[in-house]
Amino acid sequence: MASDARALNRLLAVEYHALAGYTASTPLLDGDAAGVARQCLGQEVLHTDRLISLIQRAGGKPLHPQASYDLGRPQSPEQVMRLLLSLEQMQLAAYANAIPALAAGPLRAQAASILADQAQHAVLWRLQLGEKPAQSAFVSGRG
Amino acid sequence: MGEGGPPTRRALLRSAVAGVSAAGVSAAGVSAAAAAIRGPRSSDAHTLLKLLNVERRLAAAYDQVLAAGALNVIVSAEVSGFRDQERRHLAALTRALGPIAAPPGLRTLPPAGPAPQSQAAALALLLASESHAQAAYYDAMGKLKDPGLARLAAEIMASEAQHSALLQALKNPRNLPAATPEAFVTGSG
Numbered sequence: 580m581a582s583d584a585r586a587l588n589r590l591l592a593v594e595y596h597a598l599a600g601y602t603a604s605t606p607l608l609d610g611d612a613a614g615v616a617r618q619c620l621g622q623e624v625l626h627t628d629r630l631i632s633l634i635q636r637a638g639g640k641p642l643h644p645q646a647s648y649d650l651g652r653p654q655s656p657e658q659v660m661r662l663l664l665s666l667e668q669m670q671l672a673a674y675a676n677a678i679p680a681l682a683a684g685p686l687r688a689q690a691a692s693i694l695a696d697q698a699q700h701a702v703l704w705r706l707q708l709g710e711k712p713a714q715s716a717f718v719s720g721r722g
Numbered sequence: 723m724g725e726g727g728p729p730t731r732r733a734l735l736r737s738a739v740a741g742v743s744a745a746g747v748s749a750a751g752v753s754a755a756a757a758a759i760r761g762p763r764s765s766d767a768h769t770l771l772k773l774l775n776v777e778r779r780l781a782a783a784y785d786q787v788l789a790a791g792a793l794n795v796i797v798s799a800e801v802s803g804f805r806d807q808e809r810r811h812l813a814a815l816t817r818a819l820g821p822i823a824a825p826p827g828l829r830t831l832p833p834a835g836p837a838p839q840s841q842a843a844a845l846a847l848l849l850a851s852e853s854h855a856q857a858a859y860y861d862a863m864g865k866l867k868d869p870g871l872a873r874l875a876a877e878i879m880a881s882e883a884q885h886s887a888l889l890q891a892l893k894n895p896r897n898l899p900a901a902t903p904e905a906f907v908t909g910s911g
Contacts, residue, residue: 703891713804
């Protein structure tokens with residue numbers, strides 16, 4: 580249980596980082612990109628809430644977000660979208676690494692369901708950026 | 723190995739895993755090989771066999787859709803790419819199961835229903851198939867014991883989720899947020 584709480588807190592840390600990125604970036608986008616960003620932001624909030632609940636159930640204490648996050652200084656909508664894609668890649672890698680470390684059972688299933696959603700976010704950003712969207716048959720944030 | 727008798731199952735497992743480790747196989751590969759060696763009654767082997775059958779059905783759905791010729795050129799090219807990835811999923815699960823996978827390991831199944839006659843029907847068929855696969859993987863994620871197999875299944879489940887999102891985007895390119903409708907992807911059986 581303690582190791583699960585630690586693994587889940589590592590995931591919570593990357594979710595906070597992504598939340599900060601989406602919160603800062605969404606107002607800088609318009610059109611389809613803004614719609615995608617709002618959808619993803621809403622889902623990142625739900626992921627964060629779920630992780631906090633799971634950490635508490637595992638007997639752990641959820642981390643607090645940092646006071647600030649280094650998001651670079653994107654100067655164009657394309658750079659903003661690249662930032663959001665990089666945050667999704669970071670989350671993909673974190674979840675893919677966390678899953679084998681979690682206890683076998685429902686926690687792994689929950690983490691996998693979030694990993695799958697992050698994977699969907701990533702392909703939508705690649706679509707917006709005109710890149711090949713589904714680049715790998717095995718999604719781990721490395722591609 | 724004990725004297726005067728056949729090697730115990732535990733000894734066989736130890737030497738097999740050691741051999742695979744010596745060959746420089748990754749942790750996921752060692753774990754997968756160990757799962758296969760435990761035999762068809764092991765729960766992980768049983769779970770992987772179910773996933774293998776799901777992937778076979780999914781690959782068959784993609785083959786059927788592409789053969790039906792109802793997709794335009796651009797959509798067909800995208801869908802071909804997804805089909806190729808499904809074949810890689812099949813191959814990975816077949817490798818993980820080792821001798822337990824029913825030969826030939828990459829065998830797909832015959833189509834489950836009539837060929838789709840329109841692009842909309844074709845995309846609907848693939849979306850339903852992908853959702854079924856995601857449900858199977860979500861169920862498997864709660865059951866797999868081996869960490870390496872759990873990681874493999876999670877990476878494939880995420881790939882299926884990506885296919886769903888992109889199929890949805892192909893179906894309705896003006897509503898991209900609808901391509902990721904759920905914060906927690908669990909599919910539907």
